[in-house]
Amino acid sequence: MTVGFLLRTGPYTSQNVDTCYQLASRFLARGHEVRMFLYEDGVFNLDKEIQSPQERNLAEMMAELAQKGAKIKACGTCAKFRGLKRTDIIEGTKLAGMVVFSNYVKECDRFLSFGF
Amino acid sequence: MENLYLVTRSTFERTAWQLAARLAKRGDTICFAQDAVLAVQGPKELSRKLSEMESAGVTVRFLAEDLAARGLTAPEGKTVNYDGLTSLIEEAKHIIS
Amino acid sequence: MEAKKVAVLIRSAPYGMATAGEGFRALIGLVSMGIQTHVVLVDDGVMVALKNQSPEVLDMNNLVDLYAQLPGLGAKLYLHHPSLADHGISPDACIEAEVLDDEKLRRLISSVDHVITFN
Numbered sequence: 001m002t003v004g005f006l007l008r009t010g011p012y013t014s015q016n017v018d019t020c021y022q023l024a025s026r027f028l029a030r031g032h033e034v035r036m037f038l039y040e041d042g043v044f045n046l047d048k049e050i051q052s053p054q055e056r057n058l059a060e061m062m063a064e065l066a067q068k069g070a071k072i073k074a075c076g077t078c079a080k081f082r083g084l085k086r087t088d089i090i091e092g093t094k095l096a097g098m099v100v101f102s103n104y105v106k107e108c109d110r111f112l113s114f115g116f
Numbered sequence: 117m118e119n120l121y122l123v124t125r126s127t128f129e130r131t132a133w134q135l136a137a138r139l140a141k142r143g144d145t146i147c148f149a150q151d152a153v154l155a156v157q158g159p160k161e162l163s164r165k166l167s168e169m170e171s172a173g174v175t176v177r178f179l180a181e182d183l184a185a186r187g188l189t190a191p192e193g194k195t196v197n198y199d200g201l202t203s204l205i206e207e208a209k210h211i212i213s
Numbered sequence: 214m215e216a217k218k219v220a221v222l223i224r225s226a227p228y229g230m231a232t233a234g235e236g237f238r239a240l241i242g243l244v245s246m247g248i249q250t251h252v253v254l255v256d257d258g259v260m261v262a263l264k265n266q267s268p269e270v271l272d273m274n275n276l277v278d279l280y281a282q283l284p285g286l287g288a289k290l291y292l293h294h295p296s297l298a299d300h301g302i303s304p305d306a307c308i309e310a311e312v313l314d315d316e317k318l319r320r321l322i323s324s325v326d327h328v329i330t331f332n
Contacts, residue, residue: 003205006329008235015150015182019124022181026202040235077238098242105248106217111327112122112211116230118323125332132224132332135256138295138315139322210328212222 002033004108006101008115010041011058016114017045021061023112024070034070035104037096043074043082046089059090066092073100118143120208124150127162136212137165142173145204147196149179156183156190177204218249218325223258224332227276228268233261236331237279244288251321252283253313255293256332259300262292262307281308293318 005024009016024034038045050059066072076095079085086095105111121136121144133155136146146169148155155162156178166176178190180197196204205211221240225232243250254261266277283290290310297304297312304312313321322328 001206004327006239008232008331016124019150022198023202023205026198027205030202030206032206039239040231078235098239099246101239102243102246102248105219105243105327105329106246108327110205110208110211111219111329112205113213113328113330113332114124115213115330115332116125116225116232131256135224139319141319210322210325212322212328213330213332 001109002035002107003027004104004111005034005036006111006113007036007038007042007045008040010044011047011050012052013041017042017058017061018056020112020114021058021065024065025068028065028068028070034065035108036065036070036072037101037104038072038074038078039101040075040078041082043079043084046072046074046093047084048088048090063090063092066090071104073104075101117145117204117207118209120144120204120211121146122211122213123148123152123155124213126151127155128159133162137162137169139212140169140174145175145177145208147177147179147201147204149182149201153178153182153186153188153190156188216247216249217327218251219243219327219329220251220253220322220325222253222255222328222330222332223261224256224330226257226260227266228271228273232331233258233276234274237276239329239331240288241286244286250288251291251325252280252288253291253293253318253321254280254310255296255318257300258331259292259296259302259307262310263302264306264308277308284309291318291321
């Protein structure tokens with residue numbers, strides 16, 4: 001099956017991104033497909049300049065999910081409003097519009113929303 | 117399972133849990149994760165409501181890792197770990213957070 | 214493939230958080246891509262439907278005007294009655310929308326493919 005995530009909160013602010021990572025990792029390990037759409041401050045979870053000495057690196061965790069086959073896209077408008085550029089985000093992920101979000105919703109068998 | 121209600125916000129500070137409590141029916145599951153694992157402590161209004169819901173056939177679960185991280189414990193048989201939550205999501209038609 | 218149906222629950226009040234505004238942008242995306250979209254204002258989200266909002270005093274976009282456009286755009290708008298009652302708001306003070314009790318909301322949820330929440 002395909003499992004979709006909407007993640008609306010930024011890194012090192014809420015446990016949401018960790019919960020998404022834990023669940024997405026397990027879905028991938030079970031052979032499911034994962035789609036993740038990062039919205040609002042959620043786009044910052046893909047910032048490739050994240051440095052977190054002696055702490056989990058959330059951008060690296062996102063990169064690991066992408067490498068394992070999760071499709072991860074961040075809202076381009078949200079990125080623009082926050083000064084985050086196409087070239088600022090980790091490999092294997094992209095900025096995208098609401099068309100991609102809608103397609104993720106269409107493709108998914110299960111959908112999870114993480115906000116405030 | 118028809119619906120999995122996933123509550124993630126503190127049950128003391130926020131009222132997000134109340135929608136799950138209103139809507140959950142026999143066969144549904146309500147799972148408390150993140151700060152919502154504080155639900156094991158209350159508030160009293162919630163504890164009462166959870167007993168009623170369980171009598172009415174709603175399954176109540178607390179995420180084991182989030183309990184452990186916070187030094188909390190849930191009654192035996194009421195916890196689910198991340199693997200179990202993954203299975204609950206597989207089984208649910210809708211996940212409502 | 215048959216058109217997907219979703220229920221979008223807006224659970225947050227307007228202006229204090231970006232949730233109701235960003236939720237609107239997301240659901241417009243869904244509608245424009247042919248997804249059958251049912252928008253339910255629930256919890257603090259019912260405040261979005263209150264008439265006579267003046268967010269221009271905050272230099273913000275008017276959300277009730279945006280949500281009022283939804284039916285014309287092909288999405289259905291609902292108000293959760295217990296949330297209105299909890300907030301002391303009469304449906305008459307709100308823009309036109311179908312009012313749902315818990316049972317009707319439950320039925321709406323069972324009729325859709327996904328529930329997307331903005332809380």
